[in-house]
Each structure stands twice: as structure tokens, then as C-alpha cells.
Amino acid sequence: MSRIECDVAVIGAGPAGLAAAERAKQSGAGRVILLDRDRELGGILNQCIHNGFGLQLLAQELTGPEYAEHFINKTFDSGVETMLNTMVLDVTRDRQIIAINSDEGLMRIDAEAIILAMGARERNRGAVTIPGTRPAGVFTAGAAQRFINMEGYMPGRRVVILGSGDIGLIMARRMTWEGAKVEAVLEILPFPSGLTRNIVQCLDDQGIPLYLSHTVISVKGEERVEGVTVARVDENLKPVPGSEWDIECDTLLLSIGLIPENELSREAGVELDAVTGGPVVTDEMETSVPGIFACGNVVHIHDLVDNVTREAWAAGEGAARLVTGKQPRGATIRTRAGDGIRYVVPHVVHVQNLADRDVRLFMRATHPAENVRVEVVVGDNVLFSKFERVVRPAEMLALTIPAGKISEQAIADAGRRGEEGSKNGPELVVRVTPRDVHKRGGVQA
Amino acid sequence: MSAEMDTAVITDKTKEIRELTCIVCPVGCSLQATIEDGNVLDVEGNSCKRGREYAVDELCAPKRTVTSTVRVEGGFLPLVPVRTAAPIPKEKIDQALFEVAKATLEAPVRIHQVIIADVAGTGVDVIASRSMPKTVGTYPASGAKTVLVHDACV
Numbered sequence: 332m333s334r335i336e337c338d339v340a341v342i343g344a345g346p347a348g349l350a351a352a353e354r355a356k357q358s359g360a361g362r363v364i365l366l367d368r369d370r371e372l373g374g375i376l377n378q379c380i381h382n383g384f385g386l387q388l389l390a391q392e393l394t395g396p397e398y399a400e401h402f403i404n405k406t407f408d409s410g411v412e413t414m415l416n417t418m419v420l421d422v423t424r425d426r427q428i429i430a431i432n433s434d435e436g437l438m439r440i441d442a443e444a445i446i447l448a449m450g451a452r453e454r455n456r457g458a459v460t461i462p463g464t465r466p467a468g469v470f471t472a473g474a475a476q477r478f479i480n481m482e483g484y485m486p487g488r489r490v491v492i493l494g495s496g497d498i499g500l501i502m503a504r505r506m507t508w509e510g511a512k513v514e515a516v517l518e519i520l521p522f523p524s525g526l527t528r529n530i531v532q533c534l535d536d537q538g539i540p541l542y543l544s545h546t547v548i549s550v551k552g553e554e555r556v557e558g559v560t561v562a563r564v565d566e567n568l569k570p571v572p573g574s575e576w577d578i579e580c581d582t583l584l585l586s587i588g589l590i591p592e593n594e595l596s597r598e599a600g601v602e603l604d605a606v607t608g609g610p611v612v613t614d615e616m617e618t619s620v621p622g623i624f625a626c627g628n629v630v631h632i633h634d635l636v637d638n639v640t641r642e643a644w645a646a647g648e649g650a651a652r653l654v655t656g657k658q659p660r661g662a663t664i665r666t667r668a669g670d671g672i673r674y675v676v677p678h679v680v681h682v683q684n685l686a687d688r689d690v691r692l693f694m695r696a697t698h699p700a701e702n703v704r705v706e707v708v709v710g711d712n713v714l715f716s717k718f719e720r721v722v723r724p725a726e727m728l729a730l731t732i733p734a735g736k737i738s739e740q741a742i743a744d745a746g747r748r749g750e751e752g753s754k755n756g757p758e759l760v761v762r763v764t765p766r767d768v769h770k771r772g773g774v775q776a
Numbered sequence: 777m778s779a780e781m782d783t784a785v786i787t788d789k790t791k792e793i794r795e796l797t798c799i800v801c802p803v804g805c806s807l808q809a810t811i812e813d814g815n816v817l818d819v820e821g822n823s824c825k826r827g828r829e830y831a832v833d834e835l836c837a838p839k840r841t842v843t844s845t846v847r848v849e850g851g852f853l854p855l856v857p858v859r860t861a862a863p864i865p866k867e868k869i870d871q872a873l874f875e876v877a878k879a880t881l882e883a884p885v886r887i888h889q890v891i892i893a894d895v896a897g898t899g900v901d902v903i904a905s906r907s908m909p910k911t912v913g914t915y916p917a918s919g920a921k922t923v924l925v926h927d928a929c930v
Contacts, residue, residue: 480855
């Protein structure tokens with residue numbers, strides 16, 4: 332078996348892996364190796380040929396391949412070594428990677444730090460158990476995207492899309508532009524799960540109807556999909572008897588969410604968060620296993636690649652600080668999702684980092700709301716807050732706490748007062764509050 | 777959904793307020809544009825100046841960026857993704873897609889290379905969204921360093 336030693340090994344060369352590897356190298360790591368099982372760098376960005384990438388970070392509206400190429404070039408320029416067509420089979424707690432490719436066979440990579448950047452997988456038909464036959468013509472939206480945009484095949488001509496995730500919306504427009512008829516998009520929830528701009532430019536522009544609170548209750552056809560039966564659902568998401576009707580189609584696309592791909596993380600004994608499906612991480616993007624870092628969709632599902640890149644930079648810097656002996660020391664404080672917030676990443680923040688540098692928190696709202704403040708609370712003190720005109724579960728919130736805004740003293744004071752539920756010491760609680768509650772002189776429960 | 781987003785509220789005989797969702801960026805601001813005799817008088821709800829421009833364009837002459845693919849001969853992959861270099865009028869999209877569907881290319885292709893000049897008479901070019909090197913053996917083209925592990929064999 333071949334053996335390789337390096338400072339930092341990055342698993343997965345999508346947007347997260349590219350940015351993490353480049354930043355680790357730039358931040359002082361020695362040998363950095365980037366591994367991917369695909370035939371080229373860039374990951375899923377290569378099949379996302381629509382525009383809308385890079386608006387926040389590069390101030391340009393790029394397509395996925397352009398965004399990828401920008402970061403691929405930066406990665407090469409920085410001196411990161413890459414290994415393509417290489418499958419990682421195992422990651423251990425003591426930072427050993429077992430990988431395989433057809434040139435080298437089996438190899439062992441010993442790394443000072445590992446960055447997990449494997450991304451996510453699409454939920455498939457099994458995950459939502461749609462009754463009916465098992466004909467050809469049922470695809471995840473991302474599989475159809477790869478067929479059409481990279482391989483040059485049309486998966487079908489009359490299409491129904493289940494789920495209003497962004498990939499499904501993008502594919503509704505893409506298939507229409509390639510000559511298919513998209514009959515309908517069905518969303519089981521009462522609100523869309525994709526970005527509003529995609530509802531407008533992908534569905535409204537093409538005259539494709541979106542049925543909220545609707546789902547597919549049966550797939551019909553023997554060899555090939557011949558149609559689906561759809562129905563309205565009640566508030567418990569159960570189909571309403573008598574509301575069903577049939578739609579003729581030859582293709583059903585599923586855009587019903589992504590699942591962080593954490594098989595390797597589990598092998599390594601990394602603690603996972605039940606809500607995000609990804610590793611519990613610190614603000615250095617270090618997991619519960621020292622020296623193993625994570626970033627991008629493997630940690631939590633992002634809707635904007637710009638935020639993936641930002642998070643990956645934090646992971647790259649974190650890994651470089653570890654290998655150069657500059658990791659932050661001292662106390663840490665846990666974050667917690669309060670009212671109106673589903674989860675917060677990172678889960679743990681170094682108090683020293685709060686003093687020294689801007690610390691960015693990512694979170695999602697539990698439900699849509701308007702004119703709110705997103706607040707960071709320790710004990711009963713609001714230490715930082717930001718006004719948001721609209722919060723939506725589909726759109727990730729980012730909150731940057733400026734350096735020095737939350738002092739060690741403020742955390743210590745809150746800890747002494749002994750807030751309820753703080754058996755593990757003080758917590759940074761993030762919550763959504765209506766904007767004007769403070770004016771009324773009270774905080775709603 | 778579209779009915780909801782296109783509500784026209786007639787405030788008096790000539791003025792009306794149109795509700796729009798800005799699609800310039802993923803924030804998706806809700807815009808309210810006041811129109812009189814086909815002219816946009818005022819835009820509210822935008823959080824940047826691009827939102828105002830979008831509302832004026834959308835109500836007077838809506839435009840979209842078109843993205844698609846073009847067949848490539850002798851490339852690392854069979855298709856090259858392409859896009860219009862700028863948004864084009866909505867009514868020209870079908871013609872643009874027709875011209876893109878007819879086009880073929882030969883590898884290698886450089887990123888942002890012009891694939892179709894002045895597509896559908898819009899004055900806007902269709903450009904390549906990525907580089908496409910010739911064949912598998914030559915990729916990646918931009919000086920990739922691949923790890924050699926022979927000397928490290930145990």
C-alpha cells in the first residue's frame with residue numbers, strides 16, 4: 332500500500348473543498364492534498380449551468396461552472412496538490428485516510444488535519460415512500476440536471492416535479508427551454524422550499540403552476556411513467572380524500588431536499604447534530620474529533636454557494652492554525668437555537684475568537700416572518716442583534732458578530748446570574764423577535 | 777402564485793401599484809412600483825439600486841439571462857455550458873435558444889469565448905461558461921499538480 336504524509340488532506344473538491352484547501356495552503360499549511368472521486372474538480376457546480384452564483388462574494392452573477400473555474404484556478408495557483416478519480420474508503424480518529432484509485436491502488440494518507448467536504452446527496456423516492464408502480468422515468472432533479480447539462484440526454488418530455496427545492500425549480504425552466512412540457516410543481520408544505528427568485532423566473536416566467544400543500548400519492552405506468560395521481564394535503568400533511576386528480580406525464584422529478592453525506596464522518600466517530608444531519612463544529616469548523624474539520628453541505632445544507640465558500644475559508648484557516656500551532660486556547664461557549672430558529676452553526680465558539688475576530692453564525696428560521704430582529708442572547712442580555720425585513724426557512728441567515736462585540740466579561744456576568752437551562756454554563760442563544768417588542772417594553776415568550 | 781405576484785391595484789384612473797419580486801439576487805426583495813401611463817414613477821421595497829433598475833426593466837422591457845449548452849466535438853465532455861453575456865429581452869429567448877441548439881463547437885474552448893455573436897439580433901453575445909480542454913488525458917489544462925506516490929511506496 333502506498334503511503335503519503337501531508338499537513339492537510341481535504342476530502343471532496345466541490346466549492347467547499349476547493350476553498351478550504353486553497354485557504355489552508357495560503358494560511359501557512361505545508362503540503363495540502365485535495366481528493367475527489369470525480370473526473371474533474373468543481374463538484375456539483377459543473378452541472379449547475381444557470382446563473383446566480385457569486386453575487387455576494389465576487390459581485391458578479393456567474394454560472395456554476397464559472398464560479399468553479401474561478402476557485403479551481405486559485406487552488407492550482409496556491410500549490411495545492413490534487414488527486415482525481417480517487418475514492419476515500421475510510422477516515423480514522425487518528426487522521427488516517429484510506430483511499431483508492433486505478434493508478435495507485437490502495438493508499439494510506441497520514442494527515443495532521445483532515446477537512447471533510449463531501450457535500451450532500453439528494454433525497455430519493457425511498458425517502459418519501461411514494462406508492463405505485465416502479466417504472467422508469469423517476470429521477471432526482473440533480474440526476475436529471477447531470478443528464479441534460481453534462482451528458483447530453485433528455486430524461487423525458489412531459490414532466491411533473493415533486494418538491495419546490497431550488498434544483499427542481501431550476502430544472503423546470505431548463506427542461507422547458509429544452510422543449511419539454513412541465514405540467515406542475517407540487518409542494519407538500521404550505522410555503523415553497525426554494526428561493527422566491529426561482530419561483531418567479533423559473534415557474535411564473537414559464538407559466539408553470541405551483542401547487543402548495545399538494546403531493547404525489549401514486550405513480551402509474553409499467554415500463555415507463557404514464558402519469559401521477561396528486562392530492563391536496565391537510566395541516567397534518569395527510570392527503571384529503573376526494574381532492575385527488577391525475578396528471579399525464581412520462582417523467583417525475585424529485586426535488587425533496589438534500590442530506591449531508593456523512594458516512595466517512597461516522598466512521599471517524601465524529602459527533603453529528605440530529606437537526607442539521609452534519610457534524611457538530613466549533614467556530615474553527617473543527618468537529619468533535621480533534622484535527623478533523625468540516626465545511627459546506629456536509630455540515631448543513633446551504634442555499635448559496637457564497638456562504639459555502641465563506642464557511643470553507645473558516646475551515647481552511649482553522650486547519651492551518653492547528654498545523655502551525657496557533658489554535659485558540661481557553662474557554663468555549665455553546666450556541667443554541669432559541670425561538671424561531673431551527674439550528675445554529677457553529678455549535679461551539681471560542682471566547683478568545685469573539686474578542687479577536689469577526690465570528691460568523693449561520694442559522695435557519697423555523698417559519699416565515701417579517702420585520703424581525705435576529706438576536707444573540709447570553710443569559711437575559713441581548714448582546715448583538717440585526718434587523719431582517721423577511722426571514723424564510725428556505726433562505727439561510729448569516730450573522731456576523733464583530734470582533735470584541737461580545738466580551739469575556741459579558742459572558743462571565745451572564746454565567747454568574749445562572750440562567751435557566753444552563754447546566755453546561757452560559758450559552759449563546761440565537762432567537763427571532765418581532766422588531767417592536769422592545770418598544771412595548773416586554774419580550775414575548 | 778403568479779396571480780398573487782402580479783396583482784395590479786388601481787389607485788386612481790391612471791396610477792397603479794404593481795407588486796414584484798426582485799430576481800436580481802437571492803434576497804428576493806418584494807417591490808412595489810407605482811406606474812402612470814406606462815411610466816414607472818416610484819419603486820419601494822428594494823434594498824439596493826439594482827432593485828429599482830430591475831423593476832423599471834421588468835415593467836417596461838423585461839430581460840433574462842439565458843443559460844444552455846452547446847455540443848462540442850473532441851472535448852473532455854460532450855457539452856459546453858453557455859450563457860448570454862448580459863440579460864436579453866424576454867421575447868427573444870425562444871429565438872436565442874433556437875440558435876444555441878443549432879450551434880456546434882470544437883475543443884478546446886476557453887471560458888468566456890464568444891460562441892454566438894449578437895444572438896437573436898439582441899446585440900448580446902452567447903459566451904462559454906467554462907473551459908473545455910480536448911480529451912481526458914489533457915485535463916485539467918491549467919497546470920494541475922497531481923500527486924505522485926510511487927516514491928512513497930512502503
